[in-house]
Amino acid sequence: MIKITYIPGPGDVVGTYNYWREGIEDPRIPVLTYSSMMYSACKKLKAKLQVITTNKPPKIHDDWISFSQIPETSQSKSYFVAQFERLRNIRKTLDAFRPDLVIVGSDVPVMLLFLLKNKKWKLCLSIHNTYWSAGRMPYSNLKSKIKYYVIKSNIRLTDGALCTSVQCAEQYKSMHINDVPVLTQIPAVTHEFTPNNSSSVRRIAYLGRIEKNKGIFLLAEVINELKQDYPELKCFFAGSGTAVGLLERSISDSQSDALEYIGVLSGKEVHEFLHSSDLLVVPTMSSFNEGLAKVGFESSVHLVPCLYSDVVPAKDYFVDACSVFRADDKQDLKNKLINIIENPDYYLSLREHLKDHVDEMKKSSQLWGNLVIQLVESIMEKKVCS
Structure with a gap:
């Protein structure tokens, strides 16, 4: 059984799981949530899933899924110090779980990705923001140039990406040197809606x-x-x-x-x-x-x-x-x-x-959850071939 660790961005992944387990899309969110799509993808893959969360784990959950609560560290510390300490704690959890694949949201500072890298597992990003403004240069002065090269060196530690837009995908590929899977999603809404009848702008x-x-x-x-x-x-x-x-x-x-x-x-x-x-x-x-x-x-x-x-x-x-x-x-x-x-x-x-x-x-098959399945299949195929 393939083992996957998911490190999502902010959000109530436990609450969404409780809705998902009842066969309901989270009514608090207007689009399909990444976490619900992750649960569905892993169930389809028959994978074992570990979810890293700041929330308390659900009281009842399926056998193939576990929630590891790793809270944010003290707010009195600087952002990067707090993130560094949290990622170090996450790394200990990863070492214990020993996943085949880690999918990490881009809310994690890209400059700290090296803390999650290990030759025993593949490290992939779920990218929700560009690294620089679309249509602009990646850097404009010495400080931003140094930042760009630090980001680039960490990007090259990763083994693939799920991207929220073509722009995110292009920026990721421009910094990587290896042939890794890069997949771009199309968002999906949760329900059918009747268009309004507007004919002018007021x-x-x-x-x-x-x-x-x-x-x-x-x-x-x-x-x-x-x-x-x-x-x-x-x-x-x-x-x-x-x-x-x-x-x-x-x-x-x-x-x-x-x-x-x-x-x-x-x-x-x-x-x-x-x-x-x-x-x-x-x-x-x-x-x-x-x-x-x-x-x-x-x-x-x-x-x-x-x-x-x-x-x-x-x-x-x-x-x-x-x-x-x-x-x-x-x-x-x-x-x-x-x-x-x-x-x-x-x-x-x-x-x-x-x-x-x-x-x-x-009609799209490029929903984020479908891309998770494609990413896993691509990475596991390469693993078998190697």
């Missing part, structure tokens, strides 16, 4: 992390300016993050009814929110290494088009079904919004093109 949505580097204040500023010419325009912000207080103060200070923060949404509420929207804006700044922006896939099932900044890799998937502006460029964001607002035919064409992409998503 309700604009932002859904995601409430952080400065996500471009929320750039978007808010542009919406306030456009409100003068388009009095029916309104932008709704949903999500959580460290900049919620700043956003709420900004909305209050603007003394405008063009902006509203509606808080954190459940999986069901996410789709209700998107269904009620006309346009989704993903204004990520160039200072953030966006891996994909799954929210664009979530909105697509409602035929709600997206306006992406050009550092968001999701734009490469939707191509003719989205609009793109230059990251950090307020005037370009404003111009692209005006173009969509004032041209209902263009807006409707984006919705029409989205239909084809939604059909492709439903």
